Amino acid sequence: MPNAIKPWVFTASCPSKLGTVDVVTRYMAEAGNYVDEIHSFDDRVSKRFFIRIEFQPTEADFSAEKFDAAFGPRASEFEMEWELTEPEHRPRVAILVSKYDHCLNDLLYRHRTGQLNIEIPVIISNHPDLEHLAEWHGIPYYHLPITPDTKPEQEAEIVKLLEQYDIELVVLARYMQVLSPWMCEQLNGKAINIHHSLLPGFKGARPYHQAWEKGVKMVGATAHYVNNDLDEGPIITQGIQTVDHAFYPEDLISKGQDVERVTLFNAIRYHIEKRVFLNEGRTVVFSS
Amino acid sequence: MPNAIKPWVFTASCPSKLGTVDVVTRYMAEAGNYVDEIHSFDDRVSKRFFIRIEFQPTEADFSAEKFDAAFGPRASEFEMEWELTEPEHRPRVAILVSKYDHCLNDLLYRHRTGQLNIEIPVIISNHPDLEHLAEWHGIPYYHLPITPDTKPEQEAEIVKLLEQYDIELVVLARYMQVLSPWMCEQLNGKAINIHHSLLPGFKGARPYHQAWEKGVKMVGATAHYVNNDLDEGPIITQGIQTVDHAFYPEDLISKGQDVERVTLFNAIRYHIEKRVFLNEGRTVVFSS
Amino acid sequence: MPNAIKPWVFTASCPSKLGTVDVVTRYMAEAGNYVDEIHSFDDRVSKRFFIRIEFQPTEADFSAEKFDAAFGPRASEFEMEWELTEPEHRPRVAILVSKYDHCLNDLLYRHRTGQLNIEIPVIISNHPDLEHLAEWHGIPYYHLPITPDTKPEQEAEIVKLLEQYDIELVVLARYMQVLSPWMCEQLNGKAINIHHSLLPGFKGARPYHQAWEKGVKMVGATAHYVNNDLDEGPIITQGIQTVDHAFYPEDLISKGQDVERVTLFNAIRYHIEKRVFLNEGRTVVFSS
Amino acid sequence: MPNAIKPWVFTASCPSKLGTVDVVTRYMAEAGNYVDEIHSFDDRVSKRFFIRIEFQPTEADFSAEKFDAAFGPRASEFEMEWELTEPEHRPRVAILVSKYDHCLNDLLYRHRTGQLNIEIPVIISNHPDLEHLAEWHGIPYYHLPITPDTKPEQEAEIVKLLEQYDIELVVLARYMQVLSPWMCEQLNGKAINIHHSLLPGFKGARPYHQAWEKGVKMVGATAHYVNNDLDEGPIITQGIQTVDHAFYPEDLISKGQDVERVTLFNAIRYHIEKRVFLNEGRTVVFSS
Incomplete structure (x- = not known):
């Protein structure tokens, strides 16, 4: 059985809108981030979208800074509040x-x-x-x-x-x-x-x-x-x-x-x- | 495995007092009532006693009336409210x-x-x-x-x-x-x-x-x-x-x-x- | 409170591979399908990917046939077994x-x-x-x-x-x-x-x-x-x-x-x- | 609210027989032992009787030895295995x-x-x-x-x-x-x-x-x-x-x-x- 590797966690929320999922998952694929698990939920009352993704980078030059720089502008279009949590993070x-x-x-x-x-x-x-x-x-x-x-x-x-x-x-x-x-x-x-x-x-x-x-x-x-x-x-x-x-x-x-x-x-x-x-x-x- | 026999149920409550259990169980034994199960509880706050007994009569001449006549006076001494429920009773x-x-x-x-x-x-x-x-x-x-x-x-x-x-x-x-x-x-x-x-x-x-x-x-x-x-x-x-x-x-x-x-x-x-x-x-x- | 609308359900599974999520969610966005909920899981032992999406079409000309024709070829690249279930379907x-x-x-x-x-x-x-x-x-x-x-x-x-x-x-x-x-x-x-x-x-x-x-x-x-x-x-x-x-x-x-x-x-x-x-x-x- | 007093615990089991409850509860009453709680169960398959009683002695001269001496002979008639556990007992x-x-x-x-x-x-x-x-x-x-x-x-x-x-x-x-x-x-x-x-x-x-x-x-x-x-x-x-x-x-x-x-x-x-x-x-x- 392959060993567990602690994943990176991406979380975000923003107002409900067509394409909220795609803006996230498309970036993940383009950046070579392997997705282990997704949960998303779009609340029809509050009209807000929520998503949590566990993933593992496959690109050698992956970094939070790079993620930030590349994904940030895309997120802005959706007024998305988002956060990247590294595997080693201990609050x-x-x-x-x-x-x-x-x-x-x-x-x-x-x-x-x-x-x-x-x-x-x-x-x-x-x-x-x-x-x-x-x-x-x-x-x-x-x-x-x-x-x-x-x-x-x-x-x-x-x-x-x-x-x-x-x-x-x-x-x-x-x-x-x-x-x-x-x-x-x-x-x-x-x-x-x-x-x-x-x-x-x-x-x-x-x-x-x-x-x-x-x-x-x-x-x-x-x-x-x-x-x-x-x-x-x-x-x-x-x-x-x-x-x-x-x-x-x-x-x-x-x-x-x-x-x-x-x-x-x-x-x-x-x-x-x-x-x-x-x-x-x-x-x-x-x-x- | 012996068949289940639906039991008679005896329930009672009264003010807490030494002997509340005995007045019930002694009568059960004397009257030939076979006890399958007892739960009793004496509430130290409300100072009331509660008991429930499942039993099967073994005497051929058992009847609710006889139980009543024999047990009633004993219960009165304890200000006991009690009830006898027959196996066939369907409320x-x-x-x-x-x-x-x-x-x-x-x-x-x-x-x-x-x-x-x-x-x-x-x-x-x-x-x-x-x-x-x-x-x-x-x-x-x-x-x-x-x-x-x-x-x-x-x-x-x-x-x-x-x-x-x-x-x-x-x-x-x-x-x-x-x-x-x-x-x-x-x-x-x-x-x-x-x-x-x-x-x-x-x-x-x-x-x-x-x-x-x-x-x-x-x-x-x-x-x-x-x-x-x-x-x-x-x-x-x-x-x-x-x-x-x-x-x-x-x-x-x-x-x-x-x-x-x-x-x-x-x-x-x-x-x-x-x-x-x-x-x-x-x-x-x-x-x- | 907005009324519930029964969603379409998309489900799929395929061998684990980078991009399995994206191939699905990108199509959803391009086709104007509004995503209510996603669950995905990638099993590191069986090395298979599973996804379930609840969505609502927003394009007037949406149809299962159209979905099939457009998404089918993309799915094939991932050896994806997939299924589309309409809201009114009663098995x-x-x-x-x-x-x-x-x-x-x-x-x-x-x-x-x-x-x-x-x-x-x-x-x-x-x-x-x-x-x-x-x-x-x-x-x-x-x-x-x-x-x-x-x-x-x-x-x-x-x-x-x-x-x-x-x-x-x-x-x-x-x-x-x-x-x-x-x-x-x-x-x-x-x-x-x-x-x-x-x-x-x-x-x-x-x-x-x-x-x-x-x-x-x-x-x-x-x-x-x-x-x-x-x-x-x-x-x-x-x-x-x-x-x-x-x-x-x-x-x-x-x-x-x-x-x-x-x-x-x-x-x-x-x-x-x-x-x-x-x-x-x-x-x-x-x-x- | 009256304070909790840790009770004595009496437990016993013996072959099923008319009077098993009474032999215990009658002694409790006669010896001035105040009963807080009883559970008893008579297993119709194994034909054994089980009872557990929480009680508090009210007689000043209560002792386990006295209990033993007085209750022991009565228990023998029922082939009863029994045990008295004092409140302070810490196994x-x-x-x-x-x-x-x-x-x-x-x-x-x-x-x-x-x-x-x-x-x-x-x-x-x-x-x-x-x-x-x-x-x-x-x-x-x-x-x-x-x-x-x-x-x-x-x-x-x-x-x-x-x-x-x-x-x-x-x-x-x-x-x-x-x-x-x-x-x-x-x-x-x-x-x-x-x-x-x-x-x-x-x-x-x-x-x-x-x-x-x-x-x-x-x-x-x-x-x-x-x-x-x-x-x-x-x-x-x-x-x-x-x-x-x-x-x-x-x-x-x-x-x-x-x-x-x-x-x-x-x-x-x-x-x-x-x-x-x-x-x-x-x-x-x-x-x-």
């Missing part, structure tokens, strides 16, 4: 946590074993509790306590750290703090949050307690992009678990953690593999 | 529908093949559309049109039919009408509704359109008892289905129907097998 | 059954309500039991009894009927007969069977009894193409259901029927929507 | 691993956070690779290399370690070695193995490669007791994952690990919570 991801460690532990494990192809240059928390985990993995850990009064300063410090460490993606791995509008603005579109309910059910605090009160028979988790509206950001993926009458709130919390961590992992994986596109408050996800 | 179920036939068709099929051990003496609808289905199965079909003005009369007619046909359980198989408080009162605790969302998410009208707007990645269905508060009755069971960006509202509707019909069937089965207990706005369900 | 499907009606009932329901966009011109069975179902739906029903001695004649009669009714796809909806090698040859690649286990576990007869013996905690169903090797044809899709110790074989049979019918329906839908490709004993399925 | 579990760390990492995480209420006094491996994990958790790690020649000695050493560390349960967390009949005998009924397929499908080596060859659309994992027959021990629980044509064997391996670790965790939890009973080569599992 720099900051993880924000509070006291719960189930998501952090899971992400660090998958990072360590190569299942999650990212750099984690920094972990930030409003509590000192999880420093030992960061330490064992050799990752700098910043403990930035927060009070209602110090929130603006603390958030500014976080944003400074994100710049300092050149962060592409922020993961709120059960960070448990309501972000200020200013902070949401800073993170808009480049942060993923895990909410411990099947949104839009049970927004806000203590969703498992809310779920218990309602006597639901399923609890879930939702990974979504952070935007200006708390728990309302575009949903990337959701997970679910069946429960019954014998689950008290503490049991829902414990059981739900398995769903939360897998759901968050899937969302991050989709994001870094460039499978997720924003589409007017919703997402297009070419999952695998 | 008389009325089905209320509107125009959608996916739930009705499924229930009639399962009824016809013996998967659903009920009588269906009557089908009632505010539209004439599904009469042919009722006819093929030889079931009387009442078309009772409804307008805002005639709602009280129409509901009164329905209630009269339920009495006339000696109905134990009413199934709202996508009946699509908001019931009046008076009607809710009439049906309280003896009617099961299927709502086409994972409640409490997407209450009210057009839940699939709401779900599409939010860009959710899962849609579901909820079967619940009817009470005075629309879409707020105690949940019996829920079902779920994964969806993606390529599902427009009409696709969510079509896909969701498979979840709705299975979820409604499960709820009815649990109910008639006496697996469901009310527990302060929630339910205890000894599912199988 | 003519024959259903073969025995005595179990759960799959047949489900397919007829979905056929009647338009969920399954096919013609069902004929139902064939080795038993008379399900004739009433066929009759209610106004479909000719042929009762062709079979004994070990009459098998060759019976199978020949079936094949004659398939020709007479101009059948494109045969669905074995729990037909329960082992087909002769000759019959398998006749049906090769154009018949879908539902097997009531998660193949390759529990091949052959009475899979639910086998599953019960092994004490498995999940039972499933497998929809696959019929080929020369019993229960070994290429798998299209599979379904699963959790069970426990309280399920006797008859309970597994009853519970399994829900999985069987949904799994068979999904396989047929994938097939008629041209989502399934043969790939060296396995399948590529661009599911939705 | 001593040895984990055997090879080179894969996904199951080990998961178990150590759940152990550390209290989700898995066990002691892990020792980890044993035929490879040195995972020592760092053991070290970080402060658990002794024995590296016992194995060759076809040294297998008897190596297995004897393992058994010596199990005795030395007073081990109740052995977990084969992807140990990847075929055990000798002697070793199977030693571990019979007190070891849990995780097999990376949905048994009985894909027994033996490289199940994910076998699954890929067959083109299956679902892969799974099976946790089972070790007995004398490789991959044939009684199944405790199974997990499943949907896959498609784009999964090469290495992808199946990677994806399957999430199912393996959750399935193994569930099996261990069921076992230590005394929810699993052997029943003639199958199991009764009162899951929650």
